[in-house]
Amino acid sequence: MPRSRAPMRAVAMALALARWGVGRRAPDAPMRILVLHHLLLGDTLMLTGLLAKLRREHPDAKITMTVAPAFAPLFAGRPYGVDAEPFDPREIATYWTLLARPRFDLVILPADNRYSWLARSLGARWIVGFAGDRPAHKNWPVDEMVAYSEEPAAFCDTATSLARGPAPPPYAFGDWPPPGDEDAPRIAGRYAVLHIGASTPLKRWEPARWRSLAAWLEGNGIAPVWSVGPGEEALLDAIRPDPAHPCFAGTLGLAGLWHLLARARLLVCPDTGVAHLGRIVGVPTVALFGPGSATICGAGAYFAASPYRAVCVDPFPCRDQTVQFFRQVPWVRRCERMPGTPPAGCARALCMEAIDVSAVTAAIVSLQVLQPSVTTSAAAGTD
Numbered sequence: 001m002p003r004s005r006a007p008m009r010a011v012a013m014a015l016a017l018a019r020w021g022v023g024r025r026a027p028d029a030p031m032r033i034l035v036l037h038h039l040l041l042g043d044t045l046m047l048t049g050l051l052a053k054l055r056r057e058h059p060d061a062k063i064t065m066t067v068a069p070a071f072a073p074l075f076a077g078r079p080y081g082v083d084a085e086p087f088d089p090r091e092i093a094t095y096w097t098l099l100a101r102p103r104f105d106l107v108i109l110p111a112d113n114r115y116s117w118l119a120r121s122l123g124a125r126w127i128v129g130f131a132g133d134r135p136a137h138k139n140w141p142v143d144e145m146v147a148y149s150e151e152p153a154a155f156c157d158t159a160t161s162l163a164r165g166p167a168p169p170p171y172a173f174g175d176w177p178p179p180g181d182e183d184a185p186r187i188a189g190r191y192a193v194l195h196i197g198a199s200t201p202l203k204r205w206e207p208a209r210w211r212s213l214a215a216w217l218e219g220n221g222i223a224p225v226w227s228v229g230p231g232e233e234a235l236l237d238a239i240r241p242d243p244a245h246p247c248f249a250g251t252l253g254l255a256g257l258w259h260l261l262a263r264a265r266l267l268v269c270p271d272t273g274v275a276h277l278g279r280i281v282g283v284p285t286v287a288l289f290g291p292g293s294a295t296i297c298g299a300g301a302y303f304a305a306s307p308y309r310a311v312c313v314d315p316f317p318c319r320d321q322t323v324q325f326f327r328q329v330p331w332v333r334r335c336e337r338m339p340g341t342p343p344a345g346c347a348r349a350l351c352m353e354a355i356d357v358s359a360v361t362a363a364i365v366s367l368q369v370l371q372p373s374v375t376t377s378a379a380a381g382t383d
Contacts (some may be wrong), residue, residue, distance in 0.1 A: 077177025
């Protein structure tokens with residue numbers, strides 16, 4: 001039977017109404033803080049600056065953040081002293097665990113304000129979220145609304161505005177303790193991870209271009225290492241990598257992937273959670289943007305020190321939607337259409353097809369990860 005959010009939603013709304021007016025006040029020095037969300041991997045990692053700012057502003061507070069259960073291993077080292085709480089709105093047992101905790105002085109909602117009802121059911125003393133979420137009833141329990149950025153900005157920077165105080169200092173490698181590497185693969189020599197999977201077919205690059213890129217890398221002394229997530233094995237079948245090249249077909253957990261990236265010379269992948277993991281790890285990363293926003297998902301000020309390049313054909317005619325986390329944001333340019341028939345769907349990933357191999361190789365050359373003898377003339381590539 002499919003899992004459902006309905007049981008947790010029903011219990012949370014009933015408890016929220018029962019506790020509606022109990023002890024609501026803005027804390028001067030909150031000692032128990034919860035960052036409450038159920039985001040995908042990339043969005044979760046873009047909250048790193050918010051965690052850093054909360055720790056700097058509240059050095060003695062106990063800070064907890066909900067994460068999808070599969071992401072919990074990445075937080076084993078408690079970055080910024082934050083406890084990761086596995087949470088899935090389709091698993092009511094994860095709600096009971098939150099409910100058993102002492103009341104939170106401050107709950108921050110970095111994305112979807114529907115979780116304000118859950119926060120109220122936990123007895124939160126003060127709830128902060130971004131304004132403009134739709135429909136309006138999602139916002140009713142929120143005590144403090146923060147305006148979403150009026151200027152183009154990376155979400156990693158925008159999220160920090162939910163906490164009071166000046167912006168946090170830029171991320172430095174080592175701020176995030178790595179997870180254990182007991183099961184991490186060991187690959188000798190200089191290699192690049194080509195992670196080809198993505199959450200939607202509209203973010204995937206064509207197999208022939210991946211093969212061309214792999215050949216170019218090998219010609220420049222960097223061995224290709226292929227990677228996809230669970231359930232994406234067919235993507236490798238379409239590419240037919242050289243059997244001499246290592247392949248990880250959905251077999252690596254996030255801790256193992258961390259260490260595979262940490263030892264790599266380069267990461268190339270679509271706009272997906274792995275690109276954000278590359279920034280945390282510190283591996284030089286080239287991210288290919290099709291329907292997504294290279295601005296919102298970019299390095300921003302917080303990850304400014306990360307060796308990172310976004311490859312994107314911009315502007316692109318059908319990257320024309322202005323929604324970010326259910327909010328209308330005038331400067332946003334993205335496409336959230338699903339595969340299907342236009343205009344509601346997208347028949348082909350034209351925005352990804354527009355990315356030439358030469359643009360990707362040029363981005364790699366600019367990161368200075370090749371042998372010193374390689375010059376910008378090596379960026380020619382082929383399609």
